[in-house]
Structures are given as C-alpha cells and as structure tokens.
Amino acid sequence: MSVTTDTLARPMTESQRAAALRRTEVLLEVTRKCATMTQIDGVLAMLVELTSRELDCDRGTLFLNDPKTGELYSRFAQGSQSLEIRILNTSGIAGHVFQTGESLLVEDAYADPRFNSTVDQRTGYKTRNIVCVPVRTPRGEIIGVMQNINKHDGNFTADDVALLEEMTSQATVFLQSLQSIEEIEQVRAKELAFLSMISEISSEVDLTRLLQRVVAETVRMFEAERATIFIHDKATDTLFSLFSAGGKVNEIRFPSNVGIAGTVFTTGQSLNIPHAYADLRFNPSFDRQTGFFTRCILCVPIVNKQGEVIGVTQVLNKKTGAFTDKDEQQLKTFTGQIAIALENSKLFDDVQRMKLYNESVLQSMSNGVLTLDPLGKIITCNQAIERIWSCKAAEVQGRLLADLLDERGSWILERIEKVKEERSSDIFPDAEVALSGVVKSVNLTIMPLVSESDDSKLGSMLMVEDISSEKRMKSTMSRYMDPVIAAQMMDNDTLDLLGGVSAEATIMFTDVRGFTTITEEYGAQGTVSFLNEYFSLMVDCITAQGGMLDKFIGDAIMACFGLPVRHDDDPDRAARAAINMIRTLWEWNAQRRDRGLKTVDMGVGIHTDHIVSGNIGSPKRMDYTVIGDGVNLASRLESACKAYSARILASENTVSRFNGTYRMRDIDLVVVKGKTAPVRVYELLDYHDAQTFPAMRDVLGHFEDGILAYRAARWDEAITRFEKCLSLNPGDGLSRTYVERCRILQATPPEGDWDGVWVMKEK
Numbered sequence: 001m002s003v004t005t006d007t008l009a010r011p012m013t014e015s016q017r018a019a020a021l022r023r024t025e026v027l028l029e030v031t032r033k034c035a036t037m038t039q040i041d042g043v044l045a046m047l048v049e050l051t052s053r054e055l056d057c058d059r060g061t062l063f064l065n066d067p068k069t070g071e072l073y074s075r076f077a078q079g080s081q082s083l084e085i086r087i088l089n090t091s092g093i094a095g096h097v098f099q100t101g102e103s104l105l106v107e108d109a110y111a112d113p114r115f116n117s118t119v120d121q122r123t124g125y126k127t128r129n130i131v132c133v134p135v136r137t138p139r140g141e142i143i144g145v146m147q148n149i150n151k152h153d154g155n156f157t158a159d160d161v162a163l164l165e166e167m168t169s170q171a172t173v174f175l176q177s178l179q180s181i182e183e184i185e186q187v188r189a190k191e192l193a194f195l196s197m198i199s200e201i202s203s204e205v206d207l208t209r210l211l212q213r214v215v216a217e218t219v220r221m222f223e224a225e226r227a228t229i230f231i232h233d234k235a236t237d238t239l240f241s242l243f244s245a246g247g248k249v250n251e252i253r254f255p256s257n258v259g260i261a262g263t264v265f266t267t268g269q270s271l272n273i274p275h276a277y278a279d280l281r282f283n284p285s286f287d288r289q290t291g292f293f294t295r296c297i298l299c300v301p302i303v304n305k306q307g308e309v310i311g312v313t314q315v316l317n318k319k320t321g322a323f324t325d326k327d328e329q330q331l332k333t334f335t336g337q338i339a340i341a342l343e344n345s346k347l348f349d350d351v352q353r354m355k356l357y358n359e360s361v362l363q364s365m366s367n368g369v370l371t372l373d374p375l376g377k378i379i380t381c382n383q384a385i386e387r388i389w390s391c392k393a394a395e396v397q398g399r400l401l402a403d404l405l406d407e408r409g410s411w412i413l414e415r416i417e418k419v420k421e422e423r424s425s426d427i428f429p430d431a432e433v434a435l436s437g438v439v440k441s442v443n444l445t446i447m448p449l450v451s452e453s454d455d456s457k458l459g460s461m462l463m464v465e466d467i468s469s470e471k472r473m474k475s476t477m478s479r480y481m482d483p484v485i486a487a488q489m490m491d492n493d494t495l496d497l498l499g500g501v502s503a504e505a506t507i508m509f510t511d512v513r514g515f516t517t518i519t520e521e522y523g524a525q526g527t528v529s530f531l532n533e534y535f536s537l538m539v540d541c542i543t544a545q546g547g548m549l550d551k552f553i554g555d556a557i558m559a560c561f562g563l564p565v566r567h568d569d570d571p572d573r574a575a576r577a578a579i580n581m582i583r584t585l586w587e588w589n590a591q592r593r594d595r596g597l598k599t600v601d602m603g604v605g606i607h608t609d610h611i612v613s614g615n616i617g618s619p620k621r622m623d624y625t626v627i628g629d630g631v632n633l634a635s636r637l638e639s640a641c642k643a644y645s646a647r648i649l650a651s652e653n654t655v656s657r658f659n660g661t662y663r664m665r666d667i668d669l670v671v672v673k674g675k676t677a678p679v680r681v682y683e684l685l686d687y688h689d690a691q692t693f694p695a696m697r698d699v700l701g702h703f704e705d706g707i708l709a710y711r712a713a714r715w716d717e718a719i720t721r722f723e724k725c726l727s728l729n730p731g732d733g734l735s736r737t738y739v740e741r742c743r744i745l746q747a748t749p750p751e752g753d754w755d756g757v758w759v760m761k762e763k
Contacts, residue, residue: 603641645733711756
C-alpha cells in the first residue's frame with residue numbers, strides 16, 4: 001500500500017490520537033524503567049512484562065545473542081534463583097528472525113516448519129500464534145530477538161509488530177550498555193576468582209592435595225575431560241603424578257623423555273595436538289588400559305622463576321572441540337602462576353619425607369632423645385624417653401626442661417648452656433636424672449644443635465641410655481660378690497658366663513655350730529634376726545676377698561672363688577676369707593657375751609676343683625649356681641670339721657695351689673661318704689693367736705710326727721706324740737681325737753695292710 005501526501009496531511013482521528021498517545025506513553029515507560037535498571041535480568045523481565053501487557057498475550061521472551069557460543073539466551077527468575085535457557089541462533093522461529101533480521105507474524109505455529117514443538121511437548125503448553133522481531137542497536141546491529149506468543153483475542157497484527165519493534169528499539173541502548181557492563185563484571189569476577197584460586201593453591205603445601213586442586217581447576221577452566229600435572233623427580237629423572245583412588249594415594253611415573261609429556265618437558269615447548277592418534281609421539285597404551293579415548297591434547301611446560309622446567313601440565317579432550325591458541329596462552333599463564341606453589345609443595349613434600357624418615361629413625365632408637373629449642377623448651381621426645389620415664393610425649397613436648405627437672409637436675413641445665421656456648425658435646429656416664437619426679441640412672445650425652453647454613457644456634461639435644469636395669473643387676477650381684485667384681489662383669493660382658501661354663505674354682509661351705517640351741521631359745525623372730533646379723537658379717541668377709549655368694553642353705557653359706565671372674569690367687573682368697581670369718585665370728589661372740597647373748601662356733605670347708613657354673617633351674621625359676629663333685633667334697637669337708645674338732649678344713653687340691661704361707665697341719669687321709677678315693681685334708685690355723693692356741697709351733701711339730709707314726713701303725717709312738725701336743729695345748733681337740741683313735745686301732749688292729757686312710761661313715 002502506498003502512502004500519499006494527502007494521507008500524511010490528513011488530520012488524525014480521536015482514536016488515532018489516543019493510540020499514538022498510548023504508544024508514546026508506553027515508550028516513555030520503557031525508557032523510564034530501563035533507566036532505573038542496573039542489571040540485564042531486570043530489563044529482560046521488564047520488557048517481557050510490558051510487551052505481554054501491551055500486546056495482550058500469554059507470554060514473551062527476550063533472547064540475547066552470545067557471540068562466543070553462537071547461542072540465543074534468556075533468563076528468568078524462579079524462586080530466588082535466576083535460570084537461563086539457551087538455543088542455537090540458527091534454529092526455530094527466533095533463530096530465523098535473528099539470522100534474517102526480518103520480523104515474523106505466525107498465525108499457526110504448528111503449520112510453520114520453522115517452529116520447534118519440543119518445548120510444548122515437554123511442558124504440555126500449546127502455542128497458537130507467534131510474533132517475533134529482531135532487537136537492533138541504533139547502528140543496525142542485531143543483538144537478539146523479542147518473541148511473544150498466544151494473543152488473547154485473535155492473531156497478532158502489523159500494529160503489534162510495529163509496537164514490539166519500537167519497544168525493543170527503545171530498550172536496545174540500555175540492553176547493550178548493561179550487556180557490556182555484565183561482560184566486564186564477568187571478566188572481573190573471573191579474574192578475582194582466578195586470583196583467589198591462585199592464592200588458595202599457593203597456600204597449599206601438601207603435594208597430593210595441591211595436584212588434585214590444580215587438576216580440578218584446570219578441568220573446569222578449560223572445559224576438559226581430564227587433566228594431569230606431572231612433576232619432575234631429579235633423583236630418578238622421571239615424571240610423576242599423584243592421584244587418589246579407593247582412599248589411597250596412587251602414583252604414575254615414567255621416564256622424563258617418553259610420550260607427549262616427555263617431549264614437552266625435554267624441549268620446554270608447548271604442544272597443541274588436535275588429533276592425538278595422528279601424532280606419532282602419542283602413546284595409546286593408557287587409553288587401551290583404561291578404556292578412555294583421547295581426542296585432543298594441550299600440554300605446556302611448568303617453568304619456575306629461574307627458567308627451569310620442573311614439570312608439565314597436560315589437558316585432554318576439550319568438550320567444545322579442539323584447544324585454541326587462547327587456551328594455550330591461558331594454560332601457560334595458569335601454570336606460570338602455580339609453578340611456585342608446585343615447587344614449594346614438592347620441597348615441602350621432600351622435607352616431610354625426610355622428617356618422617358628422621359622421626360622413624362628417632363622412634364626406633366633404643367636410646368632416649370630429647371631436643372630443645374634455644375630457650376630450653378622440649379621440641380621432640382621419642383618413644384624411648386616415654387618408656388624410660390613412663391611418660392607421654394604430649395605431656396613433655398612444649399614444656400621447659402627446667403620445669404620437669406627437680407632441684408637435683410640444675411647441673412644439667414648448666415651443662416646444656418655450657419655445651420651451647422662451647423659448641424661441643426659432653427658425656428656424663430652413670431648420672432641420676434629425675435624427670436617429672438621419676439629418677440633413672442642413665443648415661444647422658446648433651447650435644448649442641450647448630451645450623452649448617454648460618455652457624456646459628458638451634459638448641460640442644462639430650463641422648464639418654466637407660467642403665468637402671470644394669471645398676472639394679474650390679475646392685476643385686478653386689479650382694480653376692482665384691483661390687484668391684486660385679487662392675488667388672490657388667491663392663492666386660494662376662495654375663496655370657498651365665499649360660500654355662502666349666503672352669504676351676506674354689507668352693508667354700510660354712511655352717512654354724514650350736515644353731516639348734518639358738519632356734520630353740522630365740523624363736524622365729526629372734527632366729528631370723530640372728531641369721532641376718534651373722535650372714536651380713538660373713539658375706540662381707542667373702543666379698544672382701546672377691547668371692548661370690550652362691551646361696552644360703554639354712555644357717556649354711558655356699559660361696560665360690562674364681563667364678564664368674566677368675567683370679568690367679570682364688571685359693572688364697574678363699575683361705576683369707578675363711579680366716580677372717582673365724583676372727584670376725586669371735587669378735588661378734590665377744591659382743592654377744594657382753595650383752596648376755598649366746599655365742600656360736602662355725603666350721604668351714606674349702607676345696608678347689610673343676611666345676612660347672614651357670615643359670616640352673618626351670619623356666620619359671622632359675623638361679624646362678626655351681627655344681628659338680630668338687631662342690632660336694634667342699635660340703636663334706638665342712639661337715640668333717642666337727643669330727644676333727646676343727647674350724648677350717650681345706651683339701652690338698654686347695655693347699656697345693658696356695659701362693660701364700662699359712663699355719664696349717666696335715667690332719668688325715670680320708671674317704672668321705674659317697675667317694676672311694678682318699679683326700680688329704682689340712683687344717684688352717686691362722687685365725688689363732690698365742691692365747692687361743694699356745695705353743696703352736698711345737699704342737700705342729702709333734703703333731704706331724706704323730707701323724708707319721710699313726711700312718712705307719714706305730715700306735716704307741718703316735719699316742720705319745722699326740723699326748724705331748726695336749727700337754728702343750730690342752731685345748732687341741734684334734735690331738736685328743738687321734739689319741740682315742742690310736743687306742744681303738746691298737747685294741748682292734750685294722751685288717752690287711754694299713755695305709756692310714758680313714759673312712760667317714762657320715763656326711
């Protein structure tokens with residue numbers, strides 16, 4: 001239809017003026033409302049509302065074009081969320097209008113082949129008619145489309161098209177402005193998110209978590225299916241990556257020159273491969289193992305601030321196609337930002353590995369270790385310290401050592417300061433250290449801790465060897481032998497002897513004479529008190545000569561000289577101990593007489609022989625002791641003291657090994673009970689003085705002559721000699737015994753050849 005000058009000049013009717021006025025008001029309303037909008041979502045919602053109202057239709061949609069994706073998108077509010085729908089800018093009624101720039105009036109939507117009915121089918125809504133116009137900028141650029149559907153009364157008209165075009169045109173300037181602002185804000189938000197993400201990643205020191213975080217961010221940023229960070233291990237010249245699977249941390253590792261990643265690492269050049277299987281450097285074995293199909297690869301080197309390649313970042317399969325040059329630059333920027341974090345994290349991981357190794361070594365040490373900072377605060381405490389002082393590491397770590405030591409430990413603090421000043425270690429063997437009130441005997445070593453880099457003082461370290469059990473053993477052994485010998489045994493590892501040894505030793509047995517009277521008169525408590533005092537005196541005499549107390553047998557004592565530690569003069573030591581025991585007993589008896597207490601006498605038997613020593617007993621109870629015929633013979637000699645009115649009897653084996661000179665006499669050739677071979681027995685008399693044994697020299701001379709006559713069966717001569725001994729010393733009970741024995745033999749001569757051997761019938 002053509003328009004003439006007459007038509008233009010023709011005055012408008014009242015209804016036309018009202019319609020024009022209404023259109024002007026609507027356009028002004030659009031302008032006014034757009035001016036108040038600060039977000040594009042508000043403009044979209046406002047235009048949908050106004051156009052639907054003015055065109056008297058069910059609904060409307062304003063689509064804006066996204067040039068990056070080639071899509072038309074619109075947003076609408078649903079509850080508190082803003083939802084977005086997107087369609088290709090080439091499909092449907094809206095796509096046709098956007099591509100052609102022509103407005104469309106569709107009276108029957110289903111009759112138009114360009115109409116996409118899938119939305120109706122999905123929602124159950126029925127679209128009848130459509131009006132759709134392009135949204136143009138003042139420069140004529142199409143930035144979207146406005147679409148309204150289902151006019152309430154009839155079909156959309158040309159006037160509706162014109163009004164819709166004017167309304168969208170009126171809002172275009174605002175839409176374009178707000179779209180630009182939104183894009184700027186999106187870029188700014190991405191940059192802030194990127195910086196925040198880089199900051200968070202940089203603060204992560206755990207290598208496994210860092211790699212997982214970087215991989216997740218890389219996949220998100222580049223819309224990829226997979227990503228992997230490979231770190232170079234200089235020690236093995238391999239590339240490795242860590243990943244979590246099944247609650248465990250797994251590792252991938254391969255030579256640093258293999259595959260795409262290896263090529264990028266060795267050359268330091270990025271690779272953007274659109275078709276992975278067309279590249280000969282690609283290794284498809286991983287795809288075959290996992291079932292994954294690699295389409296495209298983007299791999300860039302990770303370079304530290306020194307320009308050294310420390311790893312590579314590899315991204316696989318961009319969801320929207322191949323990786324672009326922009327993706328490559330962005331990935332380079334990203335890896336450049338995370339390079340420092342990766343290097344720090346790997347360094348931290350190496351430090352952690354070394355720390356765990358050192359802690360493992362520390363905890364496995366049998367010696368206790370405490371490390372202190374320069375202020376004396378405990379930093380580390382190993383399990384040995386917990387065991388030695390029965391404490392928990394958590395109870396002592398972080399506390400000042402001075403607070404845990406008692407007043408006796410002040411010297412340790414002084415020594416620590418001295419060691420730090422002099423920067424040299426100090427050793428304190430057999431030191432008593434009380435920690436939290438628990439006292440232990442330890443070998444203590446104090447060492448300074450000094451930094452190798454700047455020579456600064458880091459603190460100090462205390463190394464502790466618990467010797468409490470050794471001291472207890474030494475103390476226990478000292479009850480049985482000379483403490484010097486006990487210490488010598490502990491220091492020289494002679495405890496191997498406890499396993500069983502055959503060696504020559506001198507055995508001593510002692511017994512109390514008159515003990516039965518003591519027990520009957522003193523009762524249980526008095527008897528125990530008597531024995532404790534008696535044993536204390538006798539054991540002192542034994543240990544003073546280096547002997548070992550074997551055991552107490554009732555009121556008897558069994559001791560050993562030469563085991564577990566041998567001396568060249570063990571028989572002499574046994575003799576001196578026996579002599580001192582008699583003298584000590586006499587002194588003790590004098591004290592008891594002064595107090596009106598009963599006195600006792602004793603007998604001692606000594607024999608030297610090869611015997612067996614070691615821990616003997618059952619698994620539940622064992623004793624270190626000695627066994628053998630030599631032990632039995634020493635016991636028989638002690639028993640024989642009563643028969644010979646003697647106090648100390650020694651076998652010929654013992655006497656022949658004496659280095660010293662003693663006053664003694666050969667008293668008999670005797671076969672003890674249980675034996676067939678005679679033993680020559682001697683009586684030691686060195687405990688006597690002139691008062692207790694008058695004329696000893698003369699008595700010993702006459703006694704020797706008497707023994708010779710006795711063994712030659714010259715009974716009268718022997719009796720004369722023994723009676724002469726009694727005239728010189730009436731208290732010589734042994735001479736009296738021989739006078740009686742000679743008279744018996746004279747009256748009843750022995751059968752056969754007489755060899756002077758006496759057979760004992762009792763033990």
